[in-house]
Amino acid sequence: MKSLEERYLERLSELYPTIAAASTEVINLEAILNLPKGTENFLTDIHGEYEAFNHVLKNGSGSVRRKIDDVFGNTLSRKDKQTLATLIYYPEEKMRLILQDEENVEDWYKITLYRLIEVARRASSKYTRSKVRKALPKEFAYVLEELLIERGDDQDKESYYDSIIATIIRVGRAREFIVALSELIQRLVIDHLHIVGDIYDRGPGPHLILDKLMNYHSVDIQWGNHDVVWMGAAAGQIGCICNVIRICARYGNMDILEDGYGINMLPLATYAVNTYDGDPCTCFSLKGNNTNDPKEKEINLKIHKAVSILQWKAEGQIIMRHPEFHMENRNLLHRVNFETGTIDLDGKTYKMLDMNFPTVDPKNPYAFTPQEAEIIDRLQHAFMSCEKLQQHMKFLLAKGSLYKVYNDNLLYHGCVPLNPDGSFRKVSIYGETYQGRALFDALENWIRKGFVSLDKKEREMGRDIMWWIWLNPDSPLFGKTKMATFERYYLAEKETHEEKKTPYYTLYEKEEVVDNILREFGLNPVGAHIINGHVPVKTKNGESPIKCGGKLLVIDGGFSRAYQKETGIAGYTLIYNSYGLILAAHDPFESTEAAIVNESDIHSDRMVVARVARRKRVADTDTGKDLQEKIADLEKLLEAYRSGHIAEKFTK
Structure with missing residues (x-):
């Protein structure tokens, strides 16, 4: 029986049937290794801002x-x-x-x-x-x-x-x-283009961004929390669907669902208008608005409130279904005292700003009414049967992952769950304990199962884990102690709104912690970097995107217009060319029309993060390593030809 190597070389000989063909390919590959490495562009937290994204893509940062x-x-x-x-x-x-x-x-x-x-x-x-x-x-x-x-x-x-x-x-x-x-x-x-998470939410054009990326020549994507919640929605996870609609309503972007994806929102709108007739829905004010029509604005407010109530009911059911998620403290509807209009949280009593809950049964607050159940079923069907949305999700699954190691850089959107001492936090997922890289791998595996598993129960578990990734404190894509959506809507006290960051965000300036993360993902800390997004860098307050002496770079600087008042800029992008790493801080993008008529390119302040002593060649990249392996295989084929173990093919 022939050895594996012999069978491989025989297959290789079909591609390179003669000494001349194999030799020519070795010469070609050796020449390629000595070319300068290609330029990589890193973008993160685009949040639906298609025009700015499109311009940065056109000007190559x-x-x-x-x-x-x-x-x-x-x-x-x-x-x-x-x-x-x-x-x-x-x-x-x-x-x-x-x-x-x-x-x-x-x-x-x-x-x-x-x-x-x-x-x-x-x-x-x-x-x-x-x-x-x-x-x-x-x-x-x-x-x-x-x-x-x-x-x-x-x-x-x-x-x-x-x-x-x-x-x-x-x-x-x-x-x-x-x-x-x-x-x-x-x-x-x-x-090559890297998208380090959060294509979706806040801005009006995530579907346009996905269309653009699907036609881009070379791209990879690291999923962000806002991407995963949309993935969960596309897979039919009810909690994710409600979160997606709520955020679209809050930022005045219902057009994404209706026009961008063709998802019919009329049943929900009709239900919301009828259920909250006469309710000003003042706690559900919009952060963005794409209409000047008072009637349409009123409808959006009611949709915002209606889907928020649906969300808290759906999430309550998920939490009760999965006690292993340890999220009982986020079930809040049953803590509301409907007689006094208050809620008890962490030993304190707070006055609710809104007590109009016509669909909530105080004795069973997380149960859907028959009408709500019908709405939920229709929404689930609409999301799961939307052809364009499913096409975008297939693309995200094919080109995306929770992290990527590429040319000595570790790319992930959020954080690595850590204990206060800097050690990797152990996280339980469906009875198994994971930490570090293994946690990312396990979660990604469950995400994929949520779409493709043939086992119905396993598929449901995968869908529920997408919701868990969206808002669990142990999620590497969330990184906060809680998502205080309910408190921000219903309580005036700022203390209840606080979402404390997990230890990662106080430890990522420590070199030993960052080095340990790099080693965990198979990288040598010398010369390697972590490319990170998720948390906007407040440049106007003097915060720097360069952490740990340049070993970790946080390149979310506010692509989203909603963040730009906080950050003072309109996003960071990172360029990695043959000379090193260059960070660009961009001014806000006015409009495509202004860019064309007034030639108002995005002004960028650039800083060199890392300059190499010797210009990087293709040989120094991951592609170069693959080419070197191919050269070694071809040289073995040449040796087999010349030793007579494999005969050259006859060619005319």
Whole structure:
């Protein structure tokens, strides 16, 4: 019987049937190892802000502007550079504006095409010809390859290049060629994109962000707590569904559900209006609003209150169904004294701000009324049968995970549960105890079971664990002692609203703790980093995103408009190129229209977090390690060919 290695080499010989073929591939791979590493871009806590996200994606967190500066230096004015950058971001829209006032259109086309070709050449310079070829739009692939790969300073071909440009203009394809070049530059400045959690909630366009990511050339996603609650909702978990609708209502984003996903909210709206007729719902004021219609605003307030009550009932049932979750202290409806209008919490009595609970039975407060049960069934069916939502969830499952180790960086959204002494906290999940990396692995396994397990009970357990991840103090995606939603709505006393952070957030400045986390996930603390999101960095208060001397980076700086008053900025992004790690702090994004008309790019303050002593090559990356293993396999194949153990295939 042949050994495993022999069978593997025989399979490999089918791909490389001759000594020449295997040798050529070794030469190609060795050459690739010596190219500069591709640029990685890290974004987190996008929270539905599609326009700002789309702009940062188009400008590569400032990478496009850096390429323009590299190419043109002082030979172009600041104004011309900004116009060129805006053209690359929004080629069709910007070109339309420019050509309205341009007297000599042919000259503008010629100058612009030459400038874009130079920027595209610089952006493609660190990639193989094969990789660039794959990125080229099919319509212009041959011509673009000629212009980009060949050197334009070759005097023998100068007239050849001039002729190509002149012909592009003469045949009326300059517009389309400029769009193709601009999109190619956007594609080449970022080799790989990392989304470190929280695509959903607060902002109006998470569905648009998912659509964009599904077409992105290379991306991975680390799920955030707001992503997991949507995943739970898509899987049919009632507590998650209610949380998703409540947050949409609170931020005035019901359009996400109705227009973005086509989920019918009319039954819930009708129920809410009838149940809370005459109730001003003052405790359920909206944090955002997409309408000036008083009637629509009133309906949203009532939906907000109705689904909140449904949420607390659903969560109460989950908690009673799973005593092993140890969340009895978050069941609060039965603590309300409906006669005195008060509630007892932690030995104190507080006055409730609202006592209109027409659907709550004080003797059985967590039971749904028949009408509520019907609403819940319809919502569950709507979420589970929504084709677009399920498509987005499949993408999140395929490209996502709770953490990722990539090129000596550990990426996760929230935290690693720790004890006050810095040791890994032991967490019980369905009777099994986990800590550190094993906890992440177990939870991710349960999330996937919630979607695909053939065992009905196991699938339900997986769905319930998604709700647990959303708000349990031991969850690595939550990191607080409680989610005080009920208290924030119903009690005036600020002391009841406090959500204390878990020990991770006081210990992540300690090097021994961070080093221990890195080792737990298989990384050498020397040169490795943790990339973290979840908790907004309040830059205006002097807080720094750089923790533990640069070993841990918190890059949530307020992409969401709802956070920007707290943070003072509009988010951090991180760039990891062949020279090191660069952190960019972005000013708020005004609008796409302003970016096009006024050329108001997002201003970014940049700081170098870590600069490498020697420029990083592909050989220094995870991809490089895979290529080195492939080279070793090919060299074994060559040895087998030359020793006669495997015969070369006959090829014509």
